[in-house]
Amino acid sequence: MKSYSFVLYFVIALLFSCSQNTEKVNELNEKATKLILENLNSIDEASHQEAIKLLDEALTLDPQNGKAYFSKHYALVRLGKYEEAITTLQNGIKNVKDFQVGDAQRQIGFVYDHMGEDGKAQDHYLSALQAYHLSTNELGNDRSDPKVIRTYTERAFTMMFTEEKNTGLNELISIVEETQDPNASYLLEVAKTDFNKKQYIKDYYGI
Incomplete structure (x- = not known):
């Protein structure tokens, strides 16, 4: 992976x-x-x-x-x-x-999570969600727009690293059912397969 x-x-x-x-x-x-x-x-x-x-x-x-x-x-x-x-x-x-602030804040969260600094990681995941939320407000909800689909998808997947894990999973399911987007489909499979955020981060960076 x-x-x-x-x-x-x-x-x-x-x-x-x-x-x-x-x-x-x-x-x-x-x-x-x-x-x-x-x-x-x-x-x-x-x-x-x-x-x-x-x-x-x-x-x-x-x-x-x-x-x-x-x-x-x-x-x-x-x-x-x-x-x-x-x-x-x-x-x-x-x-x-x-800049892709939501992505950057989530990646900072990844690094802190890998370092074992869970509190800082959660702070940055929440900052990422806030950034994605602002982006969705600006972009609207046109699910035929690739940028809109990507923003909603990344927001949902970021929830998998927080206490909103179930909400994130349900949002990914909804996005895939509505759009059949390949990136959303891939992230949904990742999220459904006994998701372990620490292992995902290690696999993501190949470390």
Whole structure:
């Protein structure tokens, strides 16, 4: 699951990144992503360090490059640099207009959860839910709009990491029945299969 989970996240979630990328920045993002994806099944430190270096260069050229913040945090987590990964996402929230705040807050929650800091993790999951709620208010409820479907799906899945787990599961079921969205269908299968959030996070990062 770990390889597919990250690839799915990268392909779908980052499609909605609103960075004003130059050709050079896109090239750096692609090279870094390739290094990470090629090493999902084993953590090659040199490859991940090179990916981080490329992403730092991309962020220097374009601090609005939302994709780079997410990719950099992922590589840092795999190297065990948890605090730096959290700071990276916090910088994205601070620096990038129209950043995927809900996703970033949830990923920060993931990192804290993996670190065993459950209270901080829950705080960030709740912040993620608040961000998703604001987004759904802005986007409306047109279930033919991929961005709307994705936002409702990610909000429902985030609930799986909180005390609203049952509500999240029911919302995922409703979304899948209404839209047959492949991302929602995948996350529903994950949620239905004896869901363990700690194990999911380990699998997600491949650690």
